[in-house]
Amino acid sequence: MIGATPSDIAIVAVGAAIPERVLTNDEISQMVETDDAWIVERTGIRERRIAADHESVTSLAITAARQALDRSDIAPAEIDLVITSTASPERSFPSISALVADDVGAHSAGALDVLVACAGFAYALAHGIAQIQAGFATTVMVIGSEVLSRITDWEDRGTCILFGDGAGAVILRKGAAPSVEPIAVELGVDGSKGFDLYGDLTPRDGQPLDKCIRMNGNAVYRFATQVIVDSAKRVLDAGGYTQDDIDLLVPHQANLRIIESGVQRLGFPMERTVITLDRYGNTSSASIPLCLDHAWRTGRLQPGQRLLMMGLGGGLAWGTCLIRWMGDPA
Ligand code: COA
Numbered sequence: 373m374i375g376a377t378p379s380d381i382a383i384v385a386v387g388a389a390i391p392e393r394v395l396t397n398d399e400i401s402q403m404v405e406t407d408d409a410w411i412v413e414r415t416g417i418r419e420r421r422i423a424a425d426h427e428s429v430t431s432l433a434i435t436a437a438r439q440a441l442d443r444s445d446i447a448p449a450e451i452d453l454v455i456t457s458t459a460s461p462e463r464s465f466p467s468i469s470a471l472v473a474d475d476v477g478a479h480s481a482g483a484l485d486v487l488v489a490c491a492g493f494a495y496a497l498a499h500g501i502a503q504i505q506a507g508f509a510t511t512v513m514v515i516g517s518e519v520l521s522r523i524t525d526w527e528d529r530g531t532c533i534l535f536g537d538g539a540g541a542v543i544l545r546k547g548a549a550p551s552v553e554p555i556a557v558e559l560g561v562d563g564s565k566g567f568d569l570y571g572d573l574t575p576r577d578g579q580p581l582d583k584c585i586r587m588n589g590n591a592v593y594r595f596a597t598q599v600i601v602d603s604a605k606r607v608l609d610a611g612g613y614t615q616d617d618i619d620l621l622v623p624h625q626a627n628l629r630i631i632e633s634g635v636q637r638l639g640f641p642m643e644r645t646v647i648t649l650d651r652y653g654n655t656s657s658a659s660i661p662l663c664l665d666h667a668w669r670t671g672r673l674q675p676g677q678r679l680l681m682m683g684l685g686g687g688l689a690w691g692t693c694l695i696r697w698m699g700d701p702a
Contacts (some may be wrong), residue, residue: 376611377558382548382698383505383679386444387439388665389432389517390652391421397533404529416628420536420653422521428466429450429460432539433517434475436661440513440541441476443668443699448477452509453544456485457492457657459571459655459686468517471624478513489569490624490685491559492516493540494656497681497693498557500544516657521566523571525584534627535585536653540661548698549676555696556611558603561689568592569686595688596626600634602681603692611656611694615640617679618694620667624684625649625659627659634682646672656685664697673697 377435385592396419397408411417423432433456441448454469461468468482488495493516500512517539568591575581600623608614613636621640623631625648646663660681667673677697684690 374558374606374610375473376554377505378552379505379555380549380552381501381544381546381555382696383542384548385440385699386546386664387441387443387452387541387542387663388434388662391423391427391432391537391590393422393424394419395422400533403526403530406529406533410482415534415631416649417533417653418650421457421538422518427518427519429456429462429519430460430471432519433468433472433515433541435515436455436517436539436541437472437476437515440543444543446511446543449480450511451478451481451513452511453500453503454478454481454483454513454515455496456616457488457496458485458518459487459489459492459656460519461485469515474516488689488691489687490654490656490659491683491687491689491691493660494681494683494691494693495559497544498559501555501557501695503633504532504544504546510546512544513541514544515539516659516661518656520585520656523583523585526540528584531587534654536655538652538655538658538662540658540665541662542661543573549696556607556613556694558607558610558692559664560603561687563687565591565595565688568595568688570687592688593627593630596684597633598628599684599690600630600682601637603690604638604680605696607680607692612696613694617678618680619644620672620679622660622663622679622681624682625652625663626654626685638682668702671702673699674701675699
């Protein structure tokens with residue numbers, strides 16, 4: 373699905389939860405046969421964060437949500453809906469969002485989680501926008517939270533070099549932008565390639581549960597380099613925008629080579645692209661909000677800027693959203 377809708381909805385705040393423990397490429401090279409130079413050259417990743425035993429996908433989501441609220445003038449009771457995307461849930465229910473809503477005091481909110489892996493944050497954002505556009509909500513908290521280290525096979529060098537833990541949260545608000553202009557969204561999926569990247573939650577085919585992420589790296593690479601360009605172009609067209617109208621490109625942090633090739637083919641400057649994978653790795657649905665948090669903290673986000681956010685991954689799914697940032701400067 374793809375479309376654009378004139379709107380004054382904008383993102384008004386961002387928060388993050390970044391675990392303290394740093395896992396470097398050199399440390400991984402003591403666990404599997406690899407080395408820092410190979411990982412940096414093929415992925416751009418230098419280190420990633422790993423959640424401590426006392427941290428969980430829910431506690432990281434709560435930390436990020438609290439920080440987003442602290443950085444806004446919005447009271448928790450004003451939140452109408454909490455949507456959390458994750459590929460590493462700890463249980464089927466209650467949802468992470470339900471526990472976040474309770475913790476932050478969003479007692480008037482509905483709450484749900486979405487499972488769309490690395491495209492999940494864009495899907496969650498699109499659903500938040502849709503609920504506001506429909507008139508059912510004014511303020512929506514959208515979170516991406518992951519503890520991928522707990523579903524990583526630390527003996528598989530094709531995947532364990534990639535992933536990291538963390539969470540990010542944003543607040544969407546109706547009426548935040550000073551004028552009305554198109555918000556544009558595309559959500560897509562190719563389920564025929566679903567098992568090129570997957571993780572099981574319950575036993576399948578009579579086999580014991582394999583709790584790890586499994587991936588055909590080359591197939592995912594080909595999918596990602598194509599869809600990142602095609603989807604961005606379609607979303608720009610849908611909104612009536614060109615590359616020049618975009619202030620900041622915020623791609624899912626899968627692999628620097630995927631991002632660089634996409635950005636180059638779009639004719640977009642790397643200077644206007646946010647990169648955090650060198651220090652956080654691929655944090656699945658947390659990667660886009662963690663990029664926004666990084667951009668905010670480093671003064672790159674200014675009120676009124678247009679952001680083009682591109683999520684892609686397991687499904688194989690993709691989600692691209694074009695929306696304005698209207699938060700306070702850092
Ligand atoms: N260290 C050293 N060698 C490794 C390695 C590692 N960590 N992982 C794989 N290799 C080896 C392979 O075994 C292979 O060796 P061989 O030729 O002797 O068989 C060789 O390197 C090339 O493997 P290949 O899979 O073709 O490498 P690649 O250049 O495609 O890089 C990925 C592998 C995983 C980095 C790359 O495919 C990729 O990034 N894919 C997309 C993954 C992704 O982003 N997934 C999440 C999407 S949300």
